[in-house]
Amino acid sequence: MNITLIAPPAAGKGTQAKKISKEYNIPHISTGDLLRNVHDEKLNGKLKTGTFIDDQAITNLLKERLIKKDCENGYVLDGYPRNLKQALIYEDLLNELNKKMGPVFVIQIDKDEAIKRMVGRRSCPNCGAVYNELMENIKPKQSGICDNCASTLIKREDDTEETFQKRFKTYEELTMPLIEYYEGKGNIHYIKSGSTPEETFKQIKQVIGGLYDNH
Secondary structure, three states, X not given: OEEEEEOOOOOOHHHHHHHHHHHHOOOEEEXXXXXXXXXXXXXXXXXXXXXXXXXXXXXXXXXXXXXXXXXXXXXXXXXXXXXXXXXXXXXXXXHHHOXXXXXXXXXXXXXXXXXXXXXXXXXXXXXXXXXXXOOHHHOOOEOOEOOOOOOEOEOOOOOOHHHHHHHHHHXXXXXXXXXXXXXXXXXXXXXXXXXXXXXXXXXXXXXXXXXXXXX
16 A cells, blocks of 8 residues: 655645545655755755755655655655656655555645645644644634644644745646656545645545555
8 A cells, every 4th residue: 555645735745645644554754854854954945945855865865764664555655756856756666665556646725825835834843743823724813823732733833835936836847747647657646735734635535445455
């Protein structure tokens, strides 16, 4: 069960990846997290400004992660591949590691809604809870304070409208051809980003059930 998630910025891709990981007991591999955990000034600078990271750097990190034992029964991949070139590199990597591609989920969201989600996003550094100051259904009860543990919420440095616009432009230019490529392979599934994460996840579960329940 090697699942790939593709989505524009702030579509809830990371949230859905965590839900899939928990539901099916497979690791969530976020290339964003892999990159953020690397202590490299050049890479960190590119992350902060929303600049695209080169393919080889990401592929090397991904390979190191996929060969770990917890990936033997599958994984959910969040943030890679992001362009056609990466898709071809990823396929070569899967062949090298004797792994299968699996389904590709594309989460769709309106651009204005995505901006609101990103700019208002806040997270708890203590318990990991995620909120949004601009969305009524997931606002913290007290602005800037975690409902669960009363820690001060933080905003990621790259959660700005300027970074969003840059990322969204990158997504349109580089990721749309990737989606067309997977359409040609017949392994793509479109998911509408719901008003709640649970609503979105319900759609994903239905597809996964159809693909794997009879295997």
